[in-house]
Amino acid sequence: MHQAPYGSWPSPIDAALVATRSGAPEYLGAIGDELWWTAPRPEEGGRRALMRLAPDAGGAVSVLPAPWNVRSRVHEYGGQPWAGLARNGGGPLIVFADFADQRLHAVEPDTAEGPGAAQPRPLTPLSAVGGGLRWCDPVIRGGDVWCVLEEFTGERPGELRRLLAAVPLDGTAADDRSAVTELTDDRHRFVTGPRISPDGTRAAWLAWDHPRMPWDGTELMIAGITSGPGGRHELTGARTLIGGPGESVAQVEWAPDGTLLAVTDRTGWWNLHRVDPDTGDAVGLCPRDEEFADALWRVGSRWFAPLDDGRVAVLHGRGARRLGVLDPATGELADAAGPWAEWSGPLAVRGTRVAAIAGGPDRGREIVCLDTVTGRCRTVAEEHRDAVDPAYYPEPVARTVAGPGGREVHAYVYPPRHPEVTGPDGAAPPLVVRAHGGPTGRTAMLLDLEIAHLTSRGFAVADVDYGGSTGYGRAYRERLAGQWGVVDVEDCAAVARALVAENAADPDRIAISGGSAGGWTAAASLASPATAGLYACAALTYPVIDLATWDENGTHDFEARYLDGLIGPRDEAADLYRERSPAARADRISVPFVLLQGLDDPICPPAQAEALLAAVAGRGVPHAYLTFPGEGHGFRRAETIRRAIEAELGLYLTVFGIERPDAPALDLALRPVDDHSNGAGGRPG
Structure with a gap:
């Protein structure tokens, strides 16, 4: 030493190593005995690949080749972008949203020879109005896909409506918007996807309205499912069961016994409750000064999952989150063992096994499976390997x-x-x-x-x-x-x-x-x-x-x-x-700064960064402005991530007076922007 x-x-x-290892698995789910999820591909333009792990497979495989990008733009932050159905013959049926056109597509991966050979077919139409039609948090039910529809009605960001909709799986809505059944009206500004009761007679979902954010207050909605004209299903008698402006219900699911399980912060903490679907009476199942959920930034986020035997797999903690199995009858909560310090969802349940995404200070996020009978945990996919x-x-x-x-x-x-x-x-x-x-x-x-x-x-x-x-x-x-x-x-x-x-x-x-x-x-x-x-x-x-x-x-x-x-x-x-x-x-x-901005960012658009540049112009404040065409809110491309990391380190070396042979100082000269194509430039002083 x-x-x-x-x-x-x-x-x-x-920086190149960091860029190639950027991102983590997301949107984990189970189809029969298989695990499915999306994985980052920073070196493939930042797309999200749809991955599949079968029990008898030697490892995970990518289901769709580039440029398919399984990612929804609902709320711009996205949400659950895929759903799957196990079938007796022909393999699973998959429905997913593609980032490029935001249409729902269906694919049957086992009907073609070789991984990635199956051709997806569109289920929803395109729209030339504003941000078009967007879909997320789907569930396959009979011959339809029930999901959240975000439909722009004008060119401005707020000219839109959101509701629950049913999309036919036969493709008849691919060119016909009228073939999409609207299951709810748009009385609420925001909704999550439906959760359907075990007997198929009721649906539950969450809703909220401006100016509330979902962590401020949401409403747990419930409605009956009936058959309408032409055999199409309808939601009837929608009403608020629990929640309101001062209560945040973060997730709702049906328990096997036909009651509802919901995480609500009515106690000051997001705790798990059992809710009577008729009366709305709610009973805490594990009262603790801990969180059993998190902020609902993405539609379809899930922090707990019911097991067939009545127990519930939960993510919980104060600060860091652990994976545990809760027995509602006794309130006993048993945590999974292992080296993982931080767990995240969604949780994927397959019989007595629960899969989640987990990592720690010495490892990136992996897909880990807990056997709730033996208590054994093991990494099954996206295994961390030290670079x-x-x-x-x-x-x-x-x-x-x-x-x-x-x-x-x-x-x-x-x-x-x-x-x-x-x-x-x-x-x-x-x-x-x-x-x-x-x-x-x-x-x-x-x-x-x-x-x-x-x-x-x-x-x-x-x-x-x-x-x-x-x-x-x-x-x-x-x-x-x-x-x-x-x-x-x-x-x-x-x-x-x-x-x-x-x-x-x-x-x-x-x-x-x-x-x-x-x-x-x-x-x-x-x-x-x-x-x-x-x-x-x-x-x-x-x-x-x-x-x-x-x-x-x-x-x-x-x-x-x-x-x-x-x-x-x-x-x-x-x-x-x-x-x-x-x-x-x-x-x-008065001190130097660097601004890193994606030029296609709809959340914090370049005008925000440029407001600061205009405000410091002529004040003699050293700064650099690096722009990245094709990048939105959250850098995803390897070349962008590499350049951003190099620029940030370069700033610190320049300001702190540190010389390194392997990293150049950042040019903080006050000069006009003369080239956006390489994502670099200063601004006039």
Whole structure:
């Protein structure tokens, strides 16, 4: 072991490696005895591949070749994009949404020779109006696919309607919108897909309306299923069973006995309840100060799954989530054993086996199966393989520090780590404070090669679950009500200052970074008097910058009224919208920053980033603006991810005065944008 300045350490974890390992499996489900999911393909244009694992197969196979991209754009964040049906002959039937045209397609993969040889056929039509027709959270029922329909009626982001619909599997709606049966009206702005009772007579779903977000308040809806003209089914007598403006029901499923299981935060925590489908009476099954769900950002997200024997597989925890099996009769909750520190859904149940997606500080997300009879857990797909010696991985520590007024602030701290190098005696490393997106979301203690890319070079990283984050109950979540740009900024600063006080961070070399809402927090931190002089630079990725224009015409419909809760109703808090925006406080920004922006982002469009550039123009603030054609909200292409990581590291090297032979400093010269084709450029000063 030898000493070298922090930030200068050699590392085998380069940006290209991080890019090729970016992403994780999603949308896990079971079809008979098979597991299906989507997997990232950053080197194939960032598409999501549909994967299949049969019990007798030697490994998982991709069902559809490129360029098929199994991903829905409902709410722009997407949702459950596929469903499958096991059949007695001919293999499974699969229905999926393709990202390119957003149509539902059907495919029968076992009817063609060789993996990927089957040809999908469209089930839904195209629409030239606005964002067209979009579908998600499907369930195959008889000769139809029941799902959420998002239909644009005009060109503006908010000119649309959402409802439950039935799409015929025979393809008659592929060119005929009238062949789609509308199961509900559009009285609610937002709905999730239907959950059908075991006897097929009733359906349940969730609904909510502006200005609420689903973590503020939702309604659990229930309706009868009857046969209408031509034998088509209808939903009748729809009514609210539980929920409302102050109660967030995050998921609903039918239990085998015909009762409903729902996660609701009526106790202040998202806990699992049994709900009488006739009366709405709800009984807590495992009352704990823990979360059994998370924010419903994607339609169809699931954190629990009923088992045939009456038990329930659940994801639960305070901060980190574990997989457990709950016996509702006794309240006993038995957790799965193994090296996985963080579990995520959806859960896929096959008899007595439960599959989930899990990872930990030393491994990326894998697909893990729990045998609920033996208690044995094992990785069955997407197995983590170390690309480098694990000695280069950081060893994170969960921390709770005191914020303003003594409030608790949660974070994961990743100290520098290298098998052969350490820092000089008495010196402290440079620190990167990371603010997660959402802001209603959280970070997780997982192996993140983007973090390891920094820690293996001698940087410390702090991932902050600032007030407003999920995982710690409704009260913690609501700390951000009316306080966005205040509480999140203060909490990130509290973590940085606590690490400086412990000599775990160099007070002169602290950066803040974030994407989306995290980009807002990072930009707001540069402009806040509460953090003056704390940060030396910032990396901002597709950030929210100008609250005045991030409205129903400046972002997508899902978040068009989000600021009502985070800032206040526009007609009552107009001054706050101006005062909080970094664009309006640019005179306080004096340190360098880099802006990373996808040019096809409908959530935080380039106009947001450009508002900051216009605000600092002529002020002598060094900065760089890198744009990426074809990228939206969340970078998916390997070349984009690589360039973004290199730019962020280049910023830190430039500002912190670190020289490395393997990484160039970032050009922060104030010059006009002269080439968008390579995704790089400055802005006029």
